[in-house]
Amino acid sequence: NAGVTQTPKFRVLKTGQSMTLLCAQDMNHEYMYWYRQDPGMGLRLIHYSVGEGTTAKGEVPDGYNVSRLKKQNFLLGLESAAPSQTSVYFCASKDPGMNRKLFFGSGTQLSVL
Amino acid sequence: GQQVMQIPQYQHVQEGEDFTTYCNSSTTLSNIQWYKQRPGGHPVFLIQLVKSGEVKKQKRLTFQFGEAKKNSSLHITATQTTDVGTYFCAGYTGNQFYFGTGTSLTVIP
Numbered sequence: 001n002a003g004v005t006q007t008p009k010f011r012v013l014k015t016g017q018s019m020t021l022l023c024a025q026d027m028n029h030e031y032m033y034w035y036r037q038d039p040g041m042g043l044r045l046i047h048y049s050v051g052e053g054t055t056a057k058g059e060v061p062d063g064y065n066v067s068r069l070k071k072q073n074f075l076l077g078l079e080s081a082a083p084s085q086t087s088v089y090f091c092a093s094k095d096p097g098m099n100r101k102l103f104f105g106s107g108t109q110l111s112v113l
Numbered sequence: 114g115q116q117v118m119q120i121p122q123y124q125h126v127q128e129g130e131d132f133t134t135y136c137n138s139s140t141t142l143s144n145i146q147w148y149k150q151r152p153g154g155h156p157v158f159l160i161q162l163v164k165s166g167e168v169k170k171q172k173r174l175t176f177q178f179g180e181a182k183k184n185s186s187l188h189i190t191a192t193q194t195t196d197v198g199t200y201f202c203a204g205y206t207g208n209q210f211y212f213g214t215g216t217s218l219t220v221i222p
Binding site: 093105 | 117119122125145146148154155156157158161201203205208209210211212213214
């Protein structure tokens with residue numbers, strides 16, 4: 001049981017380049033989230049999805065787009081990367097039970113030069 | 114907007130000393146969760162508190178949820194080197210989790 005898998009683990013981009021981060025979960029969870037983690041700022045929500053075909057904006061959505069075409073996958077796109085998007089990105093899915101706990105992927109370290 | 118503040122940002126303790134981190138929300142929360150992130154790792158769920166005034170224990174860890182459901186604390190008794198990491202609270206409301214800024218705990222052997 002893999003849980004939540006994120007690819008790639010590391011990436012270096014030049015300003016203006018585009019890329020897509022992939023998140024896949026095998027727990028049949030409806031809710032999925034994309035966070036970015038920066039020193040001293042905790043985890044900030046970028047976008048989230050409450051089910052296949054749905055997406056919603058979080059706290060810091062600007063410069064990012066997402067898609068949830070399949071229930072198990074949640075994609076995060078950067079159309080034109082900026083140095084301010086240098087961060088560690090975490091994907092998570094939510095247990096639908098009473099616990100509501102989040103299962104996180106191992107993260108993607110992104111550097112934009 | 115929703116804000117969850119956490120203090121302190123950093124804490125260094127000698128092994129065997131106690132440790133406490135505090136979490137405060139600007140609004141009432143449906144529930145609050147705590148996560149631990151080891152250096153270089155990802156956040157891992159520790160516990161969820163739902164009821165006003167709730168207290169839960171996990172071995173040396175004690176979690177409290179305030180009466181007004183706007184604040185919470187995590188207390189570790191007699192820290193060990195395995196407790197090293199960053200502890201985050203996360204308030205849940207409106208389908209979203211609002212994470213605190215985290216407390217980084219260093220335990221000096």
